[in-house]
Amino acid sequence: MAVSGVPAGFELRRMWTDERARSALFQVLVVLGLALLVAFFVSNTMANLQARGLEPGFGFFGDTAFFDINQKLIDYSSQSTFGRALVVGLLNTLLVSALGIISATVIGFTAGVLRLSNNWLVGRLITVYVEFTRNVPVLLQIIFWWSVLTGLPKVADSLSIGGALFLNNRGVRMPAPILENGFGWVVIFFALGVVATFFVGRWAHRRHMATGLPFPMLWVGLGLLILPALIVFIVSGQPLDWDMPERTRFNYRGGFNVTPELVALWWALSTYTGSFISEIVRAGILSVSKGQTEAAHALGLRPRLTMRKIIIPQALRVIIPPLTSQYLNLTKNSSLAIAIGYQDFVSIGNTVLNQSGQAIEVVGIWMVVYLSLSLATSAFMNWYNSHIALVDR
Amino acid sequence: MRSIKYLAAALVASATIGGASVGHAATLDDVRAAGILKCGINTGLPGFAYTDDAGNWTGFDVAFCKAVAAAALGDGNKVQYVNLTGANRFPALASGEIDVLSRNTTWTFSRDVDLGFTFVGVNYYDGQGFIGRKSLGIKSAKDLDGASVCIQTGTTTELNLADFFRVNKMTYEPVPIETNEEARVAYLAERCDVYTTDASGLAATKTTFENADDHMVFPEIISKEPLGPLVRQGDDQWADIARWTLNALINAEQYGVTQANVGRMMSGTDNPEVNRMLGNEGSLGAMLGLEKDWAVNVIKSVGNYGEIFERFLGTNTALGLKRGQNALYTQGGLLYAPPMR
Numbered sequence: 001m002a003v004s005g006v007p008a009g010f011e012l013r014r015m016w017t018d019e020r021a022r023s024a025l026f027q028v029l030v031v032l033g034l035a036l037l038v039a040f041f042v043s044n045t046m047a048n049l050q051a052r053g054l055e056p057g058f059g060f061f062g063d064t065a066f067f068d069i070n071q072k073l074i075d076y077s078s079q080s081t082f083g084r085a086l087v088v089g090l091l092n093t094l095l096v097s098a099l100g101i102i103s104a105t106v107i108g109f110t111a112g113v114l115r116l117s118n119n120w121l122v123g124r125l126i127t128v129y130v131e132f133t134r135n136v137p138v139l140l141q142i143i144f145w146w147s148v149l150t151g152l153p154k155v156a157d158s159l160s161i162g163g164a165l166f167l168n169n170r171g172v173r174m175p176a177p178i179l180e181n182g183f184g185w186v187v188i189f190f191a192l193g194v195v196a197t198f199f200v201g202r203w204a205h206r207r208h209m210a211t212g213l214p215f216p217m218l219w220v221g222l223g224l225l226i227l228p229a230l231i232v233f234i235v236s237g238q239p240l241d242w243d244m245p246e247r248t249r250f251n252y253r254g255g256f257n258v259t260p261e262l263v264a265l266w267w268a269l270s271t272y273t274g275s276f277i278s279e280i281v282r283a284g285i286l287s288v289s290k291g292q293t294e295a296a297h298a299l300g301l302r303p304r305l306t307m308r309k310i311i312i313p314q315a316l317r318v319i320i321p322p323l324t325s326q327y328l329n330l331t332k333n334s335s336l337a338i339a340i341g342y343q344d345f346v347s348i349g350n351t352v353l354n355q356s357g358q359a360i361e362v363v364g365i366w367m368v369v370y371l372s373l374s375l376a377t378s379a380f381m382n383w384y385n386s387h388i389a390l391v392d393r
Numbered sequence: 394m395r396s397i398k399y400l401a402a403a404l405v406a407s408a409t410i411g412g413a414s415v416g417h418a419a420t421l422d423d424v425r426a427a428g429i430l431k432c433g434i435n436t437g438l439p440g441f442a443y444t445d446d447a448g449n450w451t452g453f454d455v456a457f458c459k460a461v462a463a464a465a466l467g468d469g470n471k472v473q474y475v476n477l478t479g480a481n482r483f484p485a486l487a488s489g490e491i492d493v494l495s496r497n498t499t500w501t502f503s504r505d506v507d508l509g510f511t512f513v514g515v516n517y518y519d520g521q522g523f524i525g526r527k528s529l530g531i532k533s534a535k536d537l538d539g540a541s542v543c544i545q546t547g548t549t550t551e552l553n554l555a556d557f558f559r560v561n562k563m564t565y566e567p568v569p570i571e572t573n574e575e576a577r578v579a580y581l582a583e584r585c586d587v588y589t590t591d592a593s594g595l596a597a598t599k600t601t602f603e604n605a606d607d608h609m610v611f612p613e614i615i616s617k618e619p620l621g622p623l624v625r626q627g628d629d630q631w632a633d634i635a636r637w638t639l640n641a642l643i644n645a646e647q648y649g650v651t652q653a654n655v656g657r658m659m660s661g662t663d664n665p666e667v668n669r670m671l672g673n674e675g676s677l678g679a680m681l682g683l684e685k686d687w688a689v690n691v692i693k694s695v696g697n698y699g700e701i702f703e704r705f706l707g708t709n710t711a712l713g714l715k716r717g718q719n720a721l722y723t724q725g726g727l728l729y730a731p732p733m734r
Binding site for chain 1: 538566579627
């Protein structure tokens with residue numbers, strides 16, 4: 001940059017007095033120092049690992065794990081590898097994070113709007129919810145909800161809903177669908193419905209913009225999604241069976257079980273993050289000037305439509321950036337799962353670390369995975385933010 | 394949570410001060426310079442590591458910490474206890490957070506060879522069992538098909554459990570738990586039907602139940618669990634000190650050296666083995682780099698193996714464990730310490 005060409009009459013002294021040269025010099029020194037520090041850490045770690053006879057590397061991924069996991073979204077047994085165990089853990093983390101983000105958003109938006117309500121009781125109730133949940137450490141809330149859920153009726157006294165769904169302190173046991181031959185067609189027609197809904201929606205939006213005529217998109221969309229798939233389902237002889245839960249000596253067997261650990265973690269993260277989101281939403285809505293509401297009312301828009309069409313779109317610009325931070329927090333807080341034994345990425349990583357002894361590698365993977373998850377979430381939210389940004393016309 | 398803290402400590406230690414204290418041969422010098430022994434123990438297991446009425450850590454595993462401190466520093470009370478879970482005990486030892494780990498840890502091939510530790514012997518021969526409610530109406534662990542099982546993560550019992558159910562073609566729902574205390578809570582809340590850990594741990598945990606008679610330990614012992622103290626690999630002198638402290642405790646029982654009579658016996662007996670151990674003949678202490686009367690300090694501090702066992706685990710305690718396999722070989726048990734010469 002500054003030292004592209006040595007000017008005539010160059011003197012070393014001028015390196016110091018020339019501001020650009022000086023700043024370049026300092027930057028080079030800082031980078032060099034940083035590189036040396038990193039090199040020192042790496043070589044020292046390697047030397048210490050070797051001194052202790054530990055072999056750094058990721059070869060242990062292929063070794064047999066020999067331990068079991070209770071919640072697995074993919075096939076896994078104690079004969080699977082450490083690598084697969086980590087993937088099972090990662091999927092469990094993604095599951096609870098995704099569920100948490102969805103419900104926290106719903107809770108947050110609802111609470112944020114309701115807190116501004118003119119109804120005294122509703123406003124106060126939401127205030128109590130927000131102040132309580134966001135001021136109590138989330139770890140305590142997770143343990144609290146886990147205690148509540150394990151205090152549910154024992155297996156022998158399970159609450160039964162229609163003889164198909166069973167609720168007890170080991171979770172919710174529900175029938176699991178078994179897809180039979182021919183169900184593929186139902187899926188195909190559902191997918192076609194999704195595509196059709198998308199195009200009809202686009203057409204309706206254009207027509208609305210051009211002519212101002214409204215279109216009952218909700219009902220048409222639902223019809224397009226469900227009807228073709230339903231007709232195919234009936235015509236092809238209902239190719240779907242249910243794996244019903246069945247009482248055994250200890251537990252219910254069969255069907256699908258949602259563990260109290262998952263529910264406790266999910267619910268605690270949702271309500272905790274939801275309270276922060278509600279404050280963000282409230283701030284966003286209050287940031288839209290009152291003139292906008294008054295103008296909308298003057299045009300004859302009803303309050304609900306004003307909120308949906310005028311306030312929220314403008315408020316979103318204020319809401320999205322801090323909302324991203326909340327999504328990242330929720331994902332990272334899901335690692336508190338270890339406190340109640342939900343087998344997330346950290347929990348399983350911990351077991352892998354302990355059974356294989358590869359501490360540095362596992363901690364490295366933890367960091368890389370959470371960093372990637374956070375960066376991916378940020379990237380998506382930034383894209384969405386720029387998508388909804390006000391366009392200057 | 395704790396495990397994360399120790400992992401961080403392990404990482405930092407291995408990356409920074411590592412060169413100074415880890416993998417470095419003279420643990421004895423470090424311990425002497427610090428004037429205190431850092432000893433890793435359980436987060437709480439009746440009989441093995443628990444706090445007494447005055448809030449001091451005590452128990453079978455804690456006694457070994459005191460014995461090593463007495464050997465190395467001449468004072469059994471110069472111990473700093475570090476409470477560790479099943480999952481964070483190894484990083485803590487590997488990183489130099491502790492000097493010796495005395496936390497009902499099973500001696501296995503991979504831990505000894507692959508993880509870079511040295512087991513100095515066996516101080517409790519154990520095996521894995523199951524505890525369940527009598528109201529379940531089952532008599533054997535082989536009837537556990539479909540049960541929910543509470544299990545401490547990061548332990549050998551976790552692996553044995555998976556093997557046991559796989560070999561017997563049974564299914565189960567593992568309920569992973571970090572510490573014995575959490576397992577107790579989950580088991581009593583009937584989150585799981587049975588809790589599995591070392592039989593000694595089951596006996597210990599059962600003593601804390603309100604209605605202990607409603608629960609039973611199933612007869613099956615599904616594994617070998619030789620429990621013993623361990624140190625980092627690579628410091629033979631330190632490993633020898635820990636190993637011979639344990640051997641001295643066992644030999645002391647065999648030759649009738651007790652906390653009460655060691656003061657008298659150290660001035661000379663008819664038994665040359667005892668004389669060598671207590672520093673009256675020969676120079677065993679110097680060979681270890683310790684004082685002449687190291688073993689005297691050990692026994693003065695905690696008594697011999699039999700005394701320790703009876704004090705914390707024996708039939709007169711709440712645990713009420715019989716000596717069984719843990720009796721001296723002369724009494725039909727497995728304890729057999731090499732001669733001190």
